[in-house]
Amino acid sequence: xxxxxxxxxxxxxxxxxxxxxxxxxxxxxxxxxxxxxxxxxxxxxxxxxxxxxxxxxxxxxxxxxxxxxxxxxxxxxxxxxxxxxxxxxxxxxxxxxxxxxxxxxxxxxxxxxxxxxxxxxxxxxxxxxxxxxxxxxxxxxxxxxxxxxxxxxxxxxxxxxxxxxxxxxxxxxxxxxxxxxxxxxxxxxxxxxxxxxxxxxxxxxxxxxxxxxxxxxxxxxxxxxxxxxxxxxxxxxxxxxxxxxxxxxxxxxxxxxxxxxxxxxxxxxxxxxxxxxxxxxxxxxxxxxxxxxxxxxxxxxxxxxxxxxxxxxxxxxxxxxxxxxxxxxxxxxxxxxxxxxxxxxxxxxxxxxxxxxxxxxxxxxxxxxxxxxxxxxxxxxxxxxxxxxxx
Numbered sequence: 001x002x003x004x005x006x007x008x009x010x011x012x013x014x015x016x017x018x019x020x021x022x023x024x025x026x027x028x029x030x031x032x033x034x035x036x037x038x039x040x041x042x043x044x045x046x047x048x049x050x051x052x053x054x055x056x057x058x059x060x061x062x063x064x065x066x067x068x069x070x071x072x073x074x075x076x077x078x079x080x081x082x083x084x085x086x087x088x089x090x091x092x093x094x095x096x097x098x099x100x101x102x103x104x105x106x107x108x109x110x111x112x113x114x115x116x117x118x119x120x121x122x123x124x125x126x127x128x129x130x131x132x133x134x135x136x137x138x139x140x141x142x143x144x145x146x147x148x149x150x151x152x153x154x155x156x157x158x159x160x161x162x163x164x165x166x167x168x169x170x171x172x173x174x175x176x177x178x179x180x181x182x183x184x185x186x187x188x189x190x191x192x193x194x195x196x197x198x199x200x201x202x203x204x205x206x207x208x209x210x211x212x213x214x215x216x217x218x219x220x221x222x223x224x225x226x227x228x229x230x231x232x233x234x235x236x237x238x239x240x241x242x243x244x245x246x247x248x249x250x251x252x253x254x255x256x257x258x259x260x261x262x263x264x265x266x267x268x269x270x271x272x273x274x275x276x277x278x279x280x281x282x283x284x285x286x287x288x289x290x291x292x293x294x295x296x297x298x299x300x301x302x303x304x305x306x307x308x309x310x311x312x313x314x315x316x317x318x319x320x321x322x323x324x325x326x327x328x329x330x331x332x333x334x335x336x337x338x339x340x341x342x343x344x345x346x347x348x349x350x351x352x353x354x355x356x357x358x359x360x361x362x363x364x365x366x367x368x369x370x371x372x373x374x375x376x377x378x379x380x381x382x383x384x385x386x387x388x389x390x391x
Contacts, residue, residue, distance in 0.1 A: 029108040031061070031100050038113045038187045043120050044189045044384065045228065045315045045337070046089050048075070050098040051110065055081030059103040068092035086337050088230070088313045091190050119190060121386045128221070130212045131362040131385040132194035132229075136172050143228040150215040154193065156208045157205040167198040167206035167368070175381065189230055189313060196364055200372035205240055205291075207367040214387070215357030221250055222389035223258060225320040228314045228364070229385040236297040238375035240264055243365035244316065246387055252328030254354025259318060259333075260365070263294035270296030274330050276347030284342070293333060293340045313383070326351040362387060 003027040034040050035049040048063060061083055067090060075087050075096075083098065094117055099110040121129035135151045143157035152172045159166045173195040177188040187193055200206040227246045232241060243260035258275030265271050265283050272293040273281040286292030298312060314336055321329040321344060329344040362385055368378040 003303075007213055007302060015038050016100050016256050019350075022386065024385040028183075029057055030054070031109045031111040032045045033096065033098050033113045034113045036096075036113060036115045039115060041116045041118050041120070044088050044091070044117060044313075045086050045201055046094075046096075046115075046117060047084070047086050048098070048339075049084045050082060052081040052100050052109070057102065058100040058108055059378060060101055060104060062101050063087075064097045065089065066097075068094075072097070074258050084245045086315075088189060088315070089117050090267070092185075100155050101126075105140060119384060121228075123216075126390050127191065127221070127386065127388045128216065128360075129386045130192075130381045131212055131214070131387065133174070133192050134215070136174060138170055150213050152210055152212040154196075154208050156198075161208050161260050163204050163370075164367075165201040165204055165206050167200055167208050168202075170198040170208045171237070171367075172210055176390050185383065187232070187381055188230045188311075189383045193381050194385075195379065195381055196366060197377060197379045198366050198368065200368040200376055201370055205368045205370045205372065206378075209243075209363060209365040211361050213359055213361045218248070218250070218360060218389055219337075220391055222248070223322050224388075226388040227257070227318045227320070228388070229314075230315055230383045231300070232264065232313045232383075233300045234379040234381070235375070236263070236300040238369055238378045239297075239367060239380075240369045241273075242300075242380065243363070243367065243368040244318070245363035245365070246318075246320070247363065248322060248360040248389070249279065250353040250358065251326065251358050252320070252353055252355075254352040255322045255326055255328055256352065257318070257320040257322075257328050257330075258363075259330075261300075263295070267298070270294060272333060274328075274345070275352035277327070277352065279348045279350070282347040284345075285293075291340065291342045291345055293342070295335075299335065313381075360387065361388065 030053045033050045035047050049181045053098045061078040064072045064073045065075050095114045097110055097112040123129045137153040139291045140153050142153045154170045158165045175187045175193045182327035196210050198208045241260050241262045246257040248255045260273045261268045262273045271283045271285045272295045273283045276282050284291045284293035318336040319331040323329050329346045330342045333340045366378045
């Protein structure tokens with residue numbers, strides 16, 4: 001009896017030790033989601049981070065999300081033991097799950113968090129939220145670059161740039177949409193967005209400037225400005241450049257915070273540019289004291305790192321300073337979570353005269369590529385365009 005029991009024990013130990021290594025490792029594989037926090041409220045750009053202990057038995061991580069009771073959607077695969085990516089998600093309640101999965105599809109471990117996506121912007125005396133939802137002017141055209149009406153209108157008059165021409169037509173439209181995953185060719189993050197379009201002239205390239213003024217004015221001298229928005233370009237190849245601006249009138253000075261992604265600069269290398277009044281545009285290419293801030297079509301056409309495989313929304317945040325001389329200083333740019341410090345770069349000391357003290361506006365200019373035959377239509381979706389201004 002003793003020998004028989006000893007033999008059984010020995011066989012049991014031998015059998016356990018002969019199990020595949022992956023089985024033993026699986027017992028120690030633990031996924032932990034570290035962001036967002038459980039029961040938190042987050043903006044549309046949600047940072048999802050997770051770590052995995054004892055990664056060796058796994059092949060990849062899978063990131064899944066369920067929005068407001070809809071079916072779970074895969075946000076992507078990560079072939080590493082951790083993930084630190086930003087995903088643009090629609091408003092509502094979410095449960096995000098990160099799974100450690102073997103090459104055969106076996107789930108070794110998973111971790112979930114539940115949270116809410118909601119806009120964090122509330123209009124106040126220092127914040128104007130949702131410029132993109134102000135509505136469309138009727139008629140939606142004006143040859144005045146600085147309208148005082150709190151509605152979007154286009155200015156096709158006097159196309160800017162050598163060789164440019166006025167477009168055949170243009171339009172500003174209010175878009176409403178619903179969908180489970182915002183960063184997957186949906187036309188809105190929060191159900192409403194602004195679609196700006198132009199049909200190019202037959203030759204060369206065309207451009208058109210769209211603008212809308214804030215419904216409220218500033219009542220003090222506000223020196224610090226933040227322009228925060230999401231942009232979706234359905235076809236970045238159709239754009240020669242893409243311009244995003246804010247402007248502000250105070251003390252007789254018209255301060256222009258004008259920026260553009262110049263796709264074609266330096267033989268297509270592409271850089272952000274800032275406006276220098278009479279000096280024209282200065283491109284941030286790291287030369288002559290300018291910061292180095294790249295901007296190319298791939299940044300707009302490629303999805304965010306780790307995100308869905310489709311073109312989608314991109315998050316842009318500019319911070320500006322209106323200095324005591326009334327001209328613009330550029331402090332920083334954050335594109336899809338990467339921040340470029342511009343160290344109060346000042347391209348000019350020139351100021352422009354302006355009336356309507358306290359007025360401020362948002363502007364978007366479409367610049368079509370120099371091939372109207374290949375790219376007859378130029379479009380941009382704009383969403384959650386918020387401007388903050390403080391003394």
